[in-house]
Amino acid sequence: MRKRILFLEDEPVIQEVLAEYMKMQDYEVFLVSDGEKAIEALEKSVFDMAVLDIMVPKISGLEVLSFIRKRFPDMAVIMLTALGDEQTQVQAFNEYADDYVVKPVSPIILLKRMETIFRRVRPLETVQKGLWIDREGYQAYFNGTALELTLSEFLLLETLYEEPRRVFTREQLILRIFNEDYIGNDRIIDAHVKNLRKKLPGNFIKTVIGVGYQFRQEG
Template sequence: MATILFLEDENMIREVLSEYMVVAGHEVVTCERGDEAIKLIEEGEPFDLAVLDIRVPGATGFDVLQAIKKERGEDIGVIMLTAYDDINTQLEAFNYLADDYITKPASPIILIKRIEAVLRRTRRKMESEINQGFVVDEDELRAYYNKKNLKLTVSEFVLMKTLRDSPGRVFSRDQLINMIFDEEYVANDRIIDAHIKNLRKKLPHDYIETVIGVGYRWRKEDEIRK
């Protein structure tokens, strides 16, 4: 199962294709506007894959694709779905690092098969990278991944270590504030949300899950591989 962001402004196409994705076992979040999709990406929604129409209101599918690469790098597979089948549009999609390109009218079955193929590629890559693991230097307050310094601030390092040391445990924002900051430091929930957003940008995978109405938890490695 995967969580899929589906950007499509045509009602019938959105309803039919999203239903096929759900029947195939996936969770689907639909958007009609590109700016709405970008907001979800920037808020850190844990998508595994995105299917993006190119010509939609608010912002183009290419704009959303660029936002995905900026926020999540190669963690999210991307399939462009469009009525434009000219070579220049296809080249533009691949130049922006899309994983696949499907022209309308799209066969629902073919779309599902393309989704499965992209998920296999992205998950193999992710599993290979995950197996190399983190190196945490507690003395220097630094974290490395694949020998690369993640360049965390002190607050980000302590936040990351607090969550990572208790995988699966849900921490409230208040708990994180008390564990990370000095007792005399006055902070509100938004400071934790801001640190989480910045930390997610620096981590190589979607390790941090938002538990709505409660706080955050660090995903176990077997959850990330699913």
């Protein structure tokens, strides 16, 4: 499976060049240009590594690093920044950054550092904490253990998981799961939610009375 990289960088030229080199090494790269978007991406998706610039708009890369360590302590993180002072480097390593790279940097050297970290850490799927979704494999995991879900249950969970701030109506969930092929009562969603709740190791699905369902981030 291709490794997924969250790349936080607000300088377009650096973003474009380094992302292109990562893709050439068959990494799947998700680009964001400010810290808020980085955290939103982390809340919605699973990444094997984050490469973070520090001086970015809205929320700094160091704050994103702190968020990662609280929520995903085993995720690999490289700080990529023009700040080469000792104080900033110490702060990053105190938050358990795996590496600290000062710009400008050769794309080849950055890729080699990424490879080194991936050789050193265990595969993320064996250590990822909490609930996460493998879209390509149609599989949900909790603390690295696969959950035994039907396809409909997986698609329902995936839909809620990917947009945790959104409340979905039953009709919207039917369209996500069955497209337009389903003919029948929309209460089929209630049955799937009931079965899914029995299989999940926490209360991850919130009922919004009069509307539908929403993903609960803290199960």
